[in-house]
Amino acid sequence: MSFRADTEVRAAGDGAYESAIRDGWDVVGKANGGYLMAIGARAMAAASRPHPVSVTAHFLAPGEVGPVRIEPAVVKQGRRLTTVRATLSRAGSPLVELLGSFTERTDLGETVRVDARPPELPPPEECPRIEPTAGGFPPAIMGRVELRLHPDDFAFTSGRPSGRPEFRGWLRLVDDEPIDAFALLLAVDVFPPTIFNANLPVAWTPTLELTAHVRCEPAPGWLRCRFSTRFITGGMLEEDGEVWDEQGRLVAQSRQLALLPRRR
Amino acid sequence: MSFRADTEVRAAGDGAYESAIRDGWDVVGKANGGYLMAIGARAMAAASRPHPVSVTAHFLAPGEVGPVRIEPAVVKQGRRLTTVRATLSRAGSPLVELLGSFTERTDLGETVRVDARPPELPPPEECPRIEPTAGGFPPAIMGRVELRLHPDDFAFTSGRPSGRPEFRGWLRLVDDEPIDAFALLLAVDVFPPTIFNANLPVAWTPTLELTAHVRCEPAPGWLRCRFSTRFITGGMLEEDGEVWDEQGRLVAQSRQLALLPRRR
Numbered sequence: 001m002s003f004r005a006d007t008e009v010r011a012a013g014d015g016a017y018e019s020a021i022r023d024g025w026d027v028v029g030k031a032n033g034g035y036l037m038a039i040g041a042r043a044m045a046a047a048s049r050p051h052p053v054s055v056t057a058h059f060l061a062p063g064e065v066g067p068v069r070i071e072p073a074v075v076k077q078g079r080r081l082t083t084v085r086a087t088l089s090r091a092g093s094p095l096v097e098l099l100g101s102f103t104e105r106t107d108l109g110e111t112v113r114v115d116a117r118p119p120e121l122p123p124p125e126e127c128p129r130i131e132p133t134a135g136g137f138p139p140a141i142m143g144r145v146e147l148r149l150h151p152d153d154f155a156f157t158s159g160r161p162s163g164r165p166e167f168r169g170w171l172r173l174v175d176d177e178p179i180d181a182f183a184l185l186l187a188v189d190v191f192p193p194t195i196f197n198a199n200l201p202v203a204w205t206p207t208l209e210l211t212a213h214v215r216c217e218p219a220p221g222w223l224r225c226r227f228s229t230r231f232i233t234g235g236m237l238e239e240d241g242e243v244w245d246e247q248g249r250l251v252a253q254s255r256q257l258a259l260l261p262r263r264r
Numbered sequence: 265m266s267f268r269a270d271t272e273v274r275a276a277g278d279g280a281y282e283s284a285i286r287d288g289w290d291v292v293g294k295a296n297g298g299y300l301m302a303i304g305a306r307a308m309a310a311a312s313r314p315h316p317v318s319v320t321a322h323f324l325a326p327g328e329v330g331p332v333r334i335e336p337a338v339v340k341q342g343r344r345l346t347t348v349r350a351t352l353s354r355a356g357s358p359l360v361e362l363l364g365s366f367t368e369r370t371d372l373g374e375t376v377r378v379d380a381r382p383p384e385l386p387p388p389e390e391c392p393r394i395e396p397t398a399g400g401f402p403p404a405i406m407g408r409v410e411l412r413l414h415p416d417d418f419a420f421t422s423g424r425p426s427g428r429p430e431f432r433g434w435l436r437l438v439d440d441e442p443i444d445a446f447a448l449l450l451a452v453d454v455f456p457p458t459i460f461n462a463n464l465p466v467a468w469t470p471t472l473e474l475t476a477h478v479r480c481e482p483a484p485g486w487l488r489c490r491f492s493t494r495f496i497t498g499g500m501l502e503e504d505g506e507v508w509d510e511q512g513r514l515v516a517q518s519r520q521l522a523l524l525p526r527r528r
Contacts, residue, residue, distance in 0.1 A: 053500075054473040054521050056320040058347045058365055060340040075351065075361045076324040080523075081472065083322045083361055085349060087339065097339045097347055099363040101322055101472055109499030109524060113429070113462060116494045165377070198377060208345065208365055209318040211475045213521050216498045230380045231514050234480045235373030236317075238517060250495050253502060255519055257318050257477050259344075260373060 002177050003144070003186065007035070009043045009070060017043035017070040021063050021090075027139040031063035033096075033207050034189025035141075038182040040088040040098045043070035045182075048082035048102045052181050055100035056211040063095045105217075111249070118244035119168040119226040121150055127170055128154045130192070138192075145190055146172050156196050165194035165229035165237075170222045179223060181214045187223055188212045188241045188254035194229040195237065195260075205237060205258035212241075212254040221246035235260050266441050267408070267450065271299070273307045273334060281307035281334040285327050285354075291403040295327035297360075297471050298453025299405075302446040304352040304362045307334035309446075312346035312366045316445050319364035320475040327359045369481075375513070382508035383432040383490040385414055391434055392418045394456070402456075409454055410436050420460050429458035429493035429501075434486045443487060445478045451487055452476045452505045452518035458493040459501065459524075469501060469522035476505075476518040485510035499524050 006022040019042075025035040037057045045052060072086040081101045088096040121127060127148035130138045138157070149169040152162055171187055173179060179187070193205045224244040229237050241254035270289065273281040283306075289299040301321045309316060336350040345365045352360040385391060391412035394402045402421070413433040416426055435451055437443060443451070457469045488508040493501050505518035 054322070056363055056473070056475060058318070058339070058363060060342070060347060075322070076358055078324070083324055085361060085363065094340055097349060097363060099320055099322060099349070099361060109497075109526070111498075112464065112496040112524070114495055114497065115429075165379075200376065209320070209475070209477075211320060211473075211519070213473075213500075213502060213519075215495065215500065231378055231479065231517070232376040233373075233378065233514060234375075236477070236479065238477060250497060253495070253519075255475070255477075255517075260376070262373070 002175070003173050003183055004177065007038045007042055007182060009039065009046060012069065015047065015072065017046060018067065019043070019070060020067045021065050023065050024144055025141050027141060029064060032141050032186065032189060033057065033059055033210060034186040036063050036088060036096050037098065037210065038185040039068065040070055040086050040096055041100060041185055042182055044072045044084040044086050044098060044100055045102055047072040048074055048084045049104055051103050051105055052214050053081065053101045053103050054211065054213050055098060055185060056209065058097045058209050059207050060097060061093060061095050063090065066090060068095065114250065118224045118248055121168060121170060121224060124148050124170045124222060127151060141190065144174055146174055147190065153197060161197045161199055163199050165198040166227065167191045167194060167197065168226045171225050172222050178220060179218050181217060184214055184218065184243060184252040185212055187225065187243050188252055189256070191225060191227045194227055194239050203261045205260060208257045208259055210254065210256040212252055214252050215250050218245035218251040219247045232260065267437050267447055268441065271302045271306055271446060273303065273310060276333065279311065279336065281310060281336070282331065283307070283334060284331045285329050287329050288408055289405050291405060293328060296405050296450065296453060297321065297323055297474060298450040300327050300352060300360050301362065301474065302449045303332065304334055304350050304360055305364060305449055306446055308336045308348040308350050308362065308364055309366055311336040312338055312348045313368055315367050315369055316478050317345065317365050317367050318475065318477050319362060319449060320473065322361045322473050323471050324361060325357065325359050327354065330354060332359065378514065382488045382512055385432060385434060385488060388412050388434045388486060391415060405454065408438060410438055411454065417461060425461045425463055427463050429462040430491065431455045431458060431461065432490045435489050436486050442484060443482050445481060448478055448482065448507060448516040449476055451489065451507050452516055453520070455489065455491045458491055458503050467525045469524060472521045472523055474518065474520040476516055478516050479514050482509035482515040483511045496524065
């Protein structure tokens with residue numbers, strides 16, 4: 001059992017692909033959005049070019065364990081990029097709609113300018129891990145990743161949110177499984193919702209849309225991540241993500257738009 | 265001639281829509297990406313619900329003046345949102361592929377928390393306008409909008425870039441045309457490329473992908489905007505945009521991924 005095996009896709013004829021939502025990648029029975037996105041993107045890559053550069057997903061319905069079908073359609077094959085859309089569905093019902101551009105490789109050029117730094121974090125062993133709890137909180141998916149939060153951002157688990165809608169921490173797959181571009185799509189959606197650290201009523205904030213840019217392939221080792229929210233307005237909030245590798249390079253950038261549950 | 269008239273779409277049967285890329289919305293003959301996105305989104309709204317919440321566009325080929333066809337397809341109609349994809353094409357050739365979610369109205373709830381401020385700008389009359397030049401630079405589209413830059417960010421026009429890949433300024437449509445959610449899609453792509461203010465060889469940076477979140481309908485008046493880049497890496501750069509209205513509310517947030525031209 002690995003992320004790679006659990007996101008595998010298989011050609012099913014007529015340009016479609018089969019896969020399955022596997023057990024253990026869920027939050028209270030609902031598959032993680034980044035995990036679903038990774039399954040969809042693997043089918044899109046199989047239909048076009050191997051490396052995702054920019055992928056957008058709109059989440060339509062929660063995904064439960066079981067078979068899924070992905071129907072990618074190449075929109076345009078260009079010189080450097082191929083643009084593909086895809087529907088990931090279960091029993092004929094769409095769960096995720098995707099649009100992305102794919103290329104031969106993600107390392108297309110040198111670093112010209114970076115006006116940012118990776119988040120400051122104590123070493124991984126000084127950052128507490130979010131441990132999975134069967135069927136509850138923290139969710140099962142925390143058994144598939146090793147997510148170690150900045151101590152200041154961890155206290156929400158014992159009822160003391162930092163007051164800032166932000167999470168910083170280290171991330172890797174369990175068993176030291178290498179992180180490829182598809183695992184980065186998981187990485188940008190696997191931290192707790194930023195709102196858990198705001199001094200607001202805690203609520204799950206379902207993702208409407210998530211866009212991830214893969215900026216380069218990560219070096220082996222830990223990912224250093226930061227997710228933050230600046231605007232909780234109009235019934236929505238954005239979560240901006242940055243994922244850096246151990247060599248201090250930005251490997252992915254993400255933004256999602258999530259819905260604030262309506263007050264009763 | 266107005267933005268509204270120049271982005272109008274007309275049902276053409278079979279669920280498709282006709283429109284046209286009109287003269288004057290271009291940069292050296294190529295239609296502005298945000299303008300194309302607005303045409304596409306108007307067809308998507310006509311096919312679903314009136315207000316765009318999150319729209320992503322992948323740009324496939326430059327758009328020249330002339331008729332275009334938009335084929336939207338509703339992916340899912342939910343309780344609050346309808347998700348739609350669309351292809352905008354010219355003479356059977358796709359120019360833009362879009363994916364978005366639409367709702368009845370964009371003001372879905374109150375402001376809960378904002379950890380940011382609109383960009384500091386001198387009053388509009390103290391910010392120099394980018395004046396259009398027929399067929400050259402600045403481009404024709406600057407005749408359709410009134411774009412007034414922060415004086416520090418304007419000096420690039422006389423060969424003195426600020427050294428920071430950032431533009432701050434005021435924006436409105438000419439003739440005081442009201443700015444609706446579709447005009448916000450133009451707003452997030454109409455400022456000069458941020459790279460023009462970096463101390464780098466000036467180059468057009470074609471947009472691969474642009475995602476815009478419409479956070480609320482703007483109040484009448486000027487938009488207060490900021491576009492900035494932090495990472496020029498791997499042959500790509502992101503441009504993050506914030507658009508605020510005169511009442512100091514964030515009305516749109518955007519990010520685009522653009523390609524850095526290859527060195528010769």
